[in-house]
Amino acid sequence: MSHPLRGQAALRNVAIIAHVDHGKTTLVDQLLYQSGQYREAELDKLAGGQHGLVFDSNDLERERGITIFSKNCAIGYESLAGDRYRINLIDTPGHADFGGEVERVLTMADGCLLLVDAFEGPMPQTRFVLQKALAQGLKPIVVINKIDRPDSRPDEVVTEVFDLLIDLGADDHMLDFPVVYASGKQGFASLTPEGRPADMRVILEKIIEEVPPPHGEPDEPTQMLVTTIDYSDYVGRIAVGRVIAGAVSDRQRVAVIDRDGGITKQEIAQLFTFDGLGKIKTDRVECGDLCAVVGLDPIGMGYTIAAAESPRPAYAVKIDEPTLHMLFRVNDGPFAGREGDHVTSRKIGERLERELRSDVALRVEPGDTMEQYRVAGRGLMHLGILIENLRREGFELCVGKPQVVTKYEDGKKLEPVELLVIDVPEEFENAVMSLVGDRRAQVLKMGKKSSTSSYTHLEFSIPSRSLIGLRSRLLAATQGNAIVHHTVLGYEPPRGAVNLRSNGVMLASEAGQATAYSMDALDDRGVFFVRPGDQVYEGQIVGENCKSDDIVVNVVKAKKLTNMRASGKDDNAQVRPPRDMSLEACLEYIDDDELVEITPTSIRMRKVMLKEADRRRESRRSASASLV
Known part of the structure; x- marks a missing residue:
């Protein structure tokens, strides 16, 4: 017979930490399925027809096979002792570039599942996120996943996890971690490497046993820290976070405290708690639980929702500083406005301002001109994901070479x-x-x-x-x-100069359609980035030179037509396949005087100065300045 527990005793808040592709999203899918809240077909439907990808709901997450945005779900579970619990599972990104997400969501957890591949062992991103978790006092439950791999080495991996925890300065309590051996793909978990039970119940039992109930001050006035912002076209911004003191009620009059200490008095319009993968409306959320609040504006990351009569700000979440910055600017190329809907600096600025509201690891500053913005993030993937999202939303822009933040x-x-x-x-x-x-x-x-x-x-x-x-x-x-x-x-301190690109580039000398005839004649000059039939313009980078200097080439030259029949087959030009350059490959490739032009349908590389005469004039001016 089930015994429903009340309040904080019935809650468990658990973050899932793992390196990229170690299987945490698949494991969560299995726990949801085995908890009985969803049938397998329903999970497939929620995942857009792709089984095993429920948490990776963003298109970019599915394409890249990684978790970018943190999500959480709630699992109702009846323990072997017959008690009813609600386990809030928080899925965290595994890549260091999304550390801003990691740091925020760990504040909602009281323990963590450390998921490690049975062959690869703990990896750099495992170390990065685990270090954040240990700093917040979260004791790990180590899950050795993919135990069914033929090359698995579970005993060695457990030793490596132990060594990693020692390196991170874990205390004796943290080092006495429980170990579970599992296969998210096969859907089993065991306390021994050899065990092959029919379910993953042992993971849920370990969560109940090892993760403490949420801490907090249930008898104090209301205090809730906003760690995530959702958005709905119907109700606007939705504040998601954890109640750390008192309780939150529907229609409650509250004080919203921003990051600078400013206070506004507002009223909660709707209150939701998490159930499975969705949210359900509720009248009250107790201390220690996670909830979503509708109707507050202004509201943002790191804000505190407090009692109106005695507002107290919650502790702030420390976010690591950006390591990389790039210049975002208006697309001023010859093809500007042909493929995108949003092309002005005002539109780009508004979109970046909107991104700042939800991405705490991002920094945006004005550039040297009104048409430029200096955008800083945690790494190339962090900024690359932002650019790809802008592109898919119909924006056109140019971005400069990534530079480290010193x-x-x-x-x-x-x-x-x-x-x-x-x-x-x-x-x-x-x-x-x-x-x-x-x-x-x-x-x-x-x-x-x-x-x-x-x-x-x-x-x-x-x-x-x-x-x-x-x-x-x-x-x-x-x-x-x-x-x-x-x-x-x-x-x-800087270690000295580094030459990142040894080859020069081939630049188009004029606009037009690239032809197989001209590209075949230039075949020995290097590798092309464009195909016959592509539209190019003057100053566009069309290929990589086999030598160290830049050269200007005519890739639009067509074969002259005459009334004389050719004796050979010189009209059958053979062009080697071009080098396909992804967005991140282009960002890595360009030099200081080059840009990546991004539109909804195209990614091109170009010089900042498109005309050859302008580039030569600038080169002479720079040479004269260096002599002075």
Whole structure:
């Protein structure tokens, strides 16, 4: 017989921490399915027809196979002892670039599931997020996932997790962590590596046993910290967070305290609590529980919803500073306005301002002109996701080369330095060492991944600026076999100049349609980024030169027509397939005097100054200035 518990005793708030592609989203899907709240077909429907992707509801998340935006769900569970519990599961991003999301959502949790691949073991992003969790006193329940892999090594992985916790300064309480062995794909979990039960009940039991009930002050006046902002076309902004004192009631008169301490008196229009993957309306949410509040404006990340008669601000969430910045500017190219709906600087500025409301790790400042904005984020993927979202929303813009954010301490300039981890087959070890060594990296660790593995495990300390463009070159040098991850270590004095691009580019000399005839004639000059039939304009980067300098080429030249029959088959031009450049590949590739032009249907690279005469004049002016 079930015994419903009341208040905080019946609640468990748990964050799920894992490295990219270690299977946390699949595991959550299985827990939802096995809890009986959803049939498998319903989960598929919620996932847009893609089973195992319920939490990855964003299009970019499904395409890239990663979690970008944090979500949470609630599972109703009856324990083996017959007590009823509600477990709030919080899915966190696994990539360090989305650390702003991680830091916020961990404030809603009282414990965490540390999910680790049974072969790969703890990885850089595991370390990054776990460090944040330990700083907030969250004890981990270690789940060794993918135990059904033929190359799994669970005992070694548990030892690696123990070593990682020691490195992060965990105390004895944290080091005494429980271990569960699971397969999210197969849907089982066990307390031993050999066990193969029919369900994952042991994970839920461990959560009940190891994660404490939510802490808080139920007898104090209302206090709720807003950690996430949702949006609805019908009701506007929705504040999501955790009640840390008192309770929140529907239609309650509250004081909303912003991050600077400003107070506005408002009334809650609607109150929701989480149920399964959705929300249900409620009259009251008790201390320790998560909820969604409708009807407050202004409201934002880090705001406090407090009792109107005695407003007290909640503790602030410390967010790591950005490490990379880029210049966003209006698209002023010859094709501007052809493909996008939003092309003005005002529209771009409004959209960036809207992004700031939900992305606490983002920074936006005015640029040198009215048409520019300097946007800083946690990494290239962080900014790349933002740009891709803008593109899909119909924006046209140009962005400049990513630059690291430096800072000064005691009058000394410091730059961000990252931990770079590479797993690579033995035969490519020298190629990796050569590439990384040219970028001012220092070797920290080197050895076999495991006694039976053919992969070498390499760890480096490397300047953040040296990582720009490195991933694509590593994959090319290792025939796609390198596994590359990185996370921020701290700040150090600059290690010296780094040449990130050794080759020059081929620039179109005039506008028109690229022809196979002209591209075939230029085949020996390098590799093209465009195809025959593509529209190009003067100053557009159409390929990579095989030499170190930039050259101007005519890719729109057509074969002259005559009334003489050709004796050969010179009209059958053969053009090599071009190099496909993704958005992030283009951002990594461009130099200081170049831009990436982004529209809803195209991604092009170009020079800042499109005309060759202007570029030569600027080059002479720079040379004269350097002599002076």
